[in-house]
Amino acid sequence: MLRSRITGTGMYVPDKVVTNFDLEKLMDTTDSWIRERAGIVERRFVDSEVGTSGLAYEAAKMALSNAKLQASDIDFIVFATLSSDYLVPGSGVLLQEKLGIPGIPALDIRNQCTGFIYGLSVADQFIKTGMYKKIMVVGSEIHSTGLDLSTRGRDVGVLFGDGAGVVIVEPSDDPDRGVLSSHLHADGRFAKELFMENPGSLHIPRLTKEMLDDGSVYPIMNGRQVFKNAVIRFCEAITECLTANNVSPDQVKLVIPHQANLRITEAVAQRFNYTLDRVFSNIHKYGNTTAASIPIAMHEALMQGKINKGDYIVLVAFGSGFTWGSILLRW
Ligand code: COA
Numbered sequence: 001m002l003r004s005r006i007t008g009t010g011m012y013v014p015d016k017v018v019t020n021f022d023l024e025k026l027m028d029t030t031d032s033w034i035r036e037r038a039g040i041v042e043r044r045f046v047d048s049e050v051g052t053s054g055l056a057y058e059a060a061k062m063a064l065s066n067a068k069l070q071a072s073d074i075d076f077i078v079f080a081t082l083s084s085d086y087l088v089p090g091s092g093v094l095l096q097e098k099l100g101i102p103g104i105p106a107l108d109i110r111n112q113c114t115g116f117i118y119g120l121s122v123a124d125q126f127i128k129t130g131m132y133k134k135i136m137v138v139g140s141e142i143h144s145t146g147l148d149l150s151t152r153g154r155d156v157g158v159l160f161g162d163g164a165g166v167v168i169v170e171p172s173d174d175p176d177r178g179v180l181s182s183h184l185h186a187d188g189r190f191a192k193e194l195f196m197e198n199p200g201s202l203h204i205p206r207l208t209k210e211m212l213d214d215g216s217v218y219p220i221m222n223g224r225q226v227f228k229n230a231v232i233r234f235c236e237a238i239t240e241c242l243t244a245n246n247v248s249p250d251q252v253k254l255v256i257p258h259q260a261n262l263r264i265t266e267a268v269a270q271r272f273n274y275t276l277d278r279v280f281s282n283i284h285k286y287g288n289t290t291a292a293s294i295p296i297a298m299h300e301a302l303m304q305g306k307i308n309k310g311d312y313i314v315l316v317a318f319g320s321g322f323t324w325g326s327i328l329l330r331w
Contacts (some may be wrong), residue, residue, distance in 0.1 A: 002177035004135075006027035006125035006329070009299040010166040012058035013044040013161075013286060015039040016188055019023025019146075023158055028151040034158045039262020042216075043287035045144035045163025051085035053094035054211030055164035059295075060099060067168040069134060071099040078123050078133040080115030080139045080291035082320070083146060084108065087199075095138065102239045112194075113258045113319020115186075115291030116165070117327055121182035124327075133171060139291035140164035145188035146196075148218035156221050159261070177310070177330045181249075183240045184325040190229070194221040194320040227250025230260055230318040231267045237265070237316050238272065245328050251312050252278070254301060258317035259283040259293040268316075280306065290319065307331050 004202035018040045034040050046055070051147050058077065064071060079092035086094075090108030111118040116139040123135040143160035147153060172178035196219040198248055199207040211217050234257060242249060249272045262283050269279040280301050289296060294315055311331045318324040 001174040001175060002128050002130065003175060004124045004169045005172035005178035006167045008063045008065070008069065009166070009295065009302055010062025010064070010066060011042045011057040011064070011163065011165045011299040012055050012295045013163040013296070014046045014050070014055070014296065016045050016047045017042050018045045020158070023077040026149045027154045027157065029158055030152050031299065032075045036316040037263070038159055039281070039283050039284045040287045041284040042164060042296070046142055046162050046185065049092065052081050052083050052142050052164075053085050053098060055162065056095045056166060057098040059140070059166040060095065060136060060138065061154045062165040063136070063168050067170070069168060074099070074101060074136045074299065075104055075125070076126060076135045076186050077104065077107060078109060078119040078137045080109040080111065080119040081141055082110055082112050082115070082290055083141045091140065092175070094106055094208065094256065107326070108143060111290070111323045112321060113260060113290050113293070114317040114323035116322070117317045117325040118184065118323070119185055119314060120167070120169070120179070120327055121184055124179045124182055125293050127169060130319070136166060137169055137295070139293070139295045141290045141292050143290070144250050146212070146218065148215055150217055153218050153270055155223055156219050159288050161289050163286055163289040163292045163296055165299055166225070166296050167298065180245045180293040180328040180330055181241055182325065182327045183244070183282070185233070185239060186321050186323045190322040193225050193322065195219065197250060209227045215265050227237065227264065229322060230264050232320045233322070233324040234264065234268045235271050237318070237324055238314055241314060241326040241328040245298075247312055247328065252310035252314055254306055255279045255314045255316065256294055256297045256301060258319065259286065259297060260288055
């Protein structure tokens with residue numbers, strides 16, 4: 001069977017570091033509250049109008065170089081984000097324009113924190129059918145310009161950061177290595193547990209001064225409900241991809257979870273009896289970068305020598321929707 005394989009990774013985060021102490025100056029919060037509840041020490045915020053596609057462009061150049069490809073080799077772009085440069089069109093075509101590769105398809109995916117898992121799964125299907133052969137899968141987010149960074153929005157505002165991660169997906173030359181399976185889920189009954197109501201097509205008119213004043217243009221979250229569901233679904237999704245491939249938890253070299261919260265990562269590690277070095281974490285540096293968090297983490301894990309040929313690697317995510325899913329890779 002034709003499998004797909006990740007042949008290059010890249011990442012980019014803006015230069016501007018925003019520490020918890022910086023946030024203390026904007027809202028009623030403390031460094032210790034943020035560290036203890038979420039494990040975040042600092043995050044990156046854009047300080048120019050670069051756009052989500054602009055962050056992705058920098059990560060894309062690195063991924064292409066690592067895959068030893070030119071932009072003109074790419075035959076499909078899959079772009080996951082909840083924070084596109086414009087509401088219309090999506091950021092996929094904007095990245096395509098920056099890369100100078102008109103004509104190829106560009107698909108936008110909006111599955112929030114699970115966006116990269118959905119995107120990689122889509123790419124995998126197209127590689128397996130033979131329709132495309134060099135796919136760029138992107139997760140990129142700019143949260144900083146869309147958060148309520150006052151005390152009113154502190155429960156959400158302290159958690160998120162900006163960044164981009166990109167992988168290149170190609171057919172594997174070894175049938176035993178590559179994406180072994182992907183597993184996608186959603187449950188819209190929980191859509192309003194983590195959502196941003198406005199502006200949207202539901203309301204007439206879409207955007208009013210009242211919406212700006214009442215804060216409904218910012219994301220809101222039922223933190224405890226999200227936390228509880230995240231731990232359950234992360235564990236289910238890991239078990240699902242291992243069971244599907246007859247791989248035991250002991251055989252897994254590294255789990256790369258969506259970076260939502262260090263306490264969620266710790267709970268998942270505990271459930272599988274993993275020491276923390278087997279569940280990758282970089283949330284202390286970047287906060288939650290939503291669709292970008294897994295490709296950034298994967299790139300850093302590779303650079304740190306934590307992923308080697310033949311290793312079983314689990315990718316797993318949960319987020320707004322609710323959406324969740326997992327992918328088992330054999331590197
Ligand atoms: N700084 C200081 N205090 C804060 C705060 C902040 N940034 N945000 C909230 N608080 C306060 C609350 O107002 C509350 O005060 P009260 O007890 O006087 O009412 C108190 O801290 C506890 O709030 P609570 O929401 O119960 O805290 P928690 O232990 O549930 O932790 C989260 C909050 C958000 C860290 C936690 O629920 C969480 O991690 N949820 C999942 C988040 C997530 O992963 N989201 C993305 C999914 S992909």
